[in-house]
Amino acid sequence: MRLASLPRIRLAHLPTPLEEAPFLSAALGGPRIFIKRDDCTGLALGGNKTRKLEYLIADAQSKGASVVITCGSDRSNHCRQTAAAARVAGMKCVLVLNSTTAEPAIQGNLLLDRMLGAQIRFVGSEAERDPMMEQVASEYREQGGEPYIIANGGSDPIGTAGYVAAIFELMEQLDDLGLEPSHLYTTSSLSGGTHAGLAIGAAIAGATFHVQGIAIEGSEDEVRAVVLPLANATAHYLESDAVLTPHDIRIDANYVGPGYAMNSDASLDAMNTVARTQAILLDPVYTAKTMAGLIGHIKAGQLGPADIVVFLHSGGSPALFSEGAALLAALEARGI
Numbered sequence: 233m234r235l236a237s238l239p240r241i242r243l244a245h246l247p248t249p250l251e252e253a254p255f256l257s258a259a260l261g262g263p264r265i266f267i268k269r270d271d272c273t274g275l276a277l278g279g280n281k282t283r284k285l286e287y288l289i290a291d292a293q294s295k296g297a298s299v300v301i302t303c304g305s306d307r308s309n310h311c312r313q314t315a316a317a318a319r320v321a322g323m324k325c326v327l328v329l330n331s332t333t334a335e336p337a338i339q340g341n342l343l344l345d346r347m348l349g350a351q352i353r354f355v356g357s358e359a360e361r362d363p364m365m366e367q368v369a370s371e372y373r374e375q376g377g378e379p380y381i382i383a384n385g386g387s388d389p390i391g392t393a394g395y396v397a398a399i400f401e402l403m404e405q406l407d408d409l410g411l412e413p414s415h416l417y418t419t420s421s422l423s424g425g426t427h428a429g430l431a432i433g434a435a436i437a438g439a440t441f442h443v444q445g446i447a448i449e450g451s452e453d454e455v456r457a458v459v460l461p462l463a464n465a466t467a468h469y470l471e472s473d474a475v476l477t478p479h480d481i482r483i484d485a486n487y488v489g490p491g492y493a494m495n496s497d498a499s500l501d502a503m504n505t506v507a508r509t510q511a512i513l514l515d516p517v518y519t520a521k522t523m524a525g526l527i528g529h530i531k532a533g534q535l536g537p538a539d540i541v542v543f544l545h546s547g548g549s550p551a552l553f554s555e556g557a558a559l560l561a562a563l564e565a566r567g568i
């Protein structure tokens with residue numbers, strides 16, 4: 233396995249803390265819960281994309297790139313962290329953002345993209361992103377620049393290697409604490425790099441815990457159709473013999489709620505509970521639904537007080553400030 237010899241630049245504050253959440257466990261009558269704080273990776277408000285970018289930006293540098301181009305929605309955490317990573321590496325950054333309005337409000341991640349000086353090209357739909365990235369790349373090539381395109385979410389084998397490395401980091405922390413958890417809970421998405429990296433990383437490292445994905449969009453089959461091939465492509469890229477089968481990719485898609493980035497009662501309850509027990513702030517798009525899944529599994533008796541689980545907090549806090557008043561009203565309407 234050639235993880236240690238891959239080009240990598242330091243962008244994140246590592247290792248991220250692994251913190252026990254005793255008041256949360258008590259409130260749920262559940263297992264011991266440890267939260268892996270990847271919301272604290274440090275780069276321009278942090279989040280999971282920074283681990284991927286340590287490998288992606290290093291790869292861009294090794295290819296002589298002068299400009300990094302990536303895409304996402306106008307609320308993308310990935311785009312904000314890419315804009316920041318490009319700055320640290322002394323490169324330009326162009327973000328291709330799809331937006332439903334011609335002039336989206338300057339708030340949340342979009343505010344931070346602008347502060348970081350990223351150039352922004354808006355497109356009207358997700359389908360227009362890849363052609364626009366190609367167009368921007370050829371514009372730079374014509375001017376003698378060297379563009380490097382990063383896929384949506386940084387979820388290719390190079391970026392996914394960041395979450396293989398995260399498994400080794402986590403296992404060292406668990407070892408130091410003498411902990412043997414049964415499950416690692418993570419968000420599972422239609423970009424899928426985090427779940428894929430954790431799942432193949434766990435196989436490579438011989439972890440004894442199960443990686444349990446909670447889907448925040450899509451169906452179980454749709455998400456698995458992204459995560460499984462990406463996990464195996466990452467093993468291939470790392471020159472590891474590990475191979476996962478469909479059965480190894482655990483996904484529960486019962487917590488998507490009304491849809492991507494739309495609150496559910498369970499996600500609002502999860503945000504309230506974690507904020508009021510541990511003062512840890514979940515984000516509405518990803519980690520609130522993932523925590524709703526963990527809480528749901530505890531309520532269903534799948535995890536009991538004798539168990540130990542790890543929950544990956546993958547970041548996303550800028551979304552809290554995108555529509556603050558509406559979010560607060562929704563949280564308060566659920567009471568606690």
Ligand SMILES: *Cc1c(COP(=O)(O)O)cnc(C)c1O
Nearest residue numbers: 309423424425426518546547548
């Ligand atoms: C992007 C993102 C995810 C999903 O990660 P993928 O690797 O794209 O599946 C989860 N949580 C947060 C906060 C994110 O920004």
